[in-house]
Amino acid sequence: MDVIICSDQDQAGARTAAKVAQVARQVGPRVVIGVATGSSPLQAYSALAGLIAAGRLDLGQASAFALDEYVGLPWGHPQSYHEAIRQTVTEPLGLDPTRVQVPNGFAPDLAQAARDYEHAIVDAGGVDIQILGVGSNGHIGFNEPTSSLSSRTRIKTLTEQTRIDNQRFFGGLEEVPRHCLTQGLGTIMDARHVVLVATGGHKARAVKAIVEGPITAMWPGSVLQLHRQATIVVDEAAAADLELAAYYRKMYDNLPDWQRLPLA
Numbered sequence: 587m588d589v590i591i592c593s594d595q596d597q598a599g600a601r602t603a604a605k606v607a608q609v610a611r612q613v614g615p616r617v618v619i620g621v622a623t624g625s626s627p628l629q630a631y632s633a634l635a636g637l638i639a640a641g642r643l644d645l646g647q648a649s650a651f652a653l654d655e656y657v658g659l660p661w662g663h664p665q666s667y668h669e670a671i672r673q674t675v676t677e678p679l680g681l682d683p684t685r686v687q688v689p690n691g692f693a694p695d696l697a698q699a700a701r702d703y704e705h706a707i708v709d710a711g712g713v714d715i716q717i718l719g720v721g722s723n724g725h726i727g728f729n730e731p732t733s734s735l736s737s738r739t740r741i742k743t744l745t746e747q748t749r750i751d752n753q754r755f756f757g758g759l760e761e762v763p764r765h766c767l768t769q770g771l772g773t774i775m776d777a778r779h780v781v782l783v784a785t786g787g788h789k790a791r792a793v794k795a796i797v798e799g800p801i802t803a804m805w806p807g808s809v810l811q812l813h814r815q816a817t818i819v820v821d822e823a824a825a826a827d828l829e830l831a832a833y834y835r836k837m838y839d840n841l842p843d844w845q846r847l848p849l850a
């Protein structure tokens with residue numbers, strides 16, 4: 587696991603974008619990017635849009651797969667992740683909308699929709715780089731605590747904590763769906779690279795558990811300790827509880843040139 591401690595949210599966004607751009611350049615124009623919703627990756631998406639505007643990156647032929655979607659929100663619902671991905675990823679990054687997929691939480695047969703989603707990822711050749719945020723309870727995607735560490739895309743029940751955390755996007759807690767379709771932890775682990783970005787003091791406990799705690803389904807993101815190419819990008823506030831912070835800083839400052847992220 588590479589842990590990169592940044593001075594603030596903007597630097598975390600720039601370094602997350604730099605990691606995505608590095609993999610995209612290595613893979614080529616048909617790169618497959620796993621994209622996340624939530625506020626955490628927004629600075630990274632802005633930084634990627636900046637690289638594209640400057641002619642330093644082109645994602646026009648890339649494909650993207652979102653992590654998750656609420657169950658029961660119709661197409662075009664402003665709080666649906668379909669809509670969030672369209673507004674924060676597809677349009678600003680100039681992706682071809684026909685190559686951007688989000689699980690179908692409005693499908694009449696959700697179990698089939700989940701299986702179809704797994705097949706679509708495989709048919710695209712698998713995810714080259716997965717962008718992740720993390721919930722305050724350590725969830726990645728919508729894999730809530732006690733999710734199987736080898737789970738695949740499926741229906742999950744949201745915890746009350748997640749519904750409370752996400753009610754700010756809705757009219758109130760009652761309007762927040764109770765279920766979702768989410769890629770499983772096993773699905774996420776199949777991505778060739780993962781980059782998780784977390785900022786703010788409210789994420790410090792989850793970051794500590796994911797990076798330095800035991801691998802446990804109680805902190806689902808801790809499964810990333812088993813991933814061979816995982817990068818964790820945090821700001822000072824989210825890094826506050828890390829025991830080995832000085833070591834991570836020293837490691838990053840002394841990376842040989844070939845391992846450095848290109849400056850975004």
Ligand code: GLP
Binds near residue numbers: 625626727
């Ligand atoms: C949601 C999403 C996750 C996201 C998390 C954190 O529940 N399903 O993919 O990482 O919340 O959100 P935020 O980045 O807004 O803190």
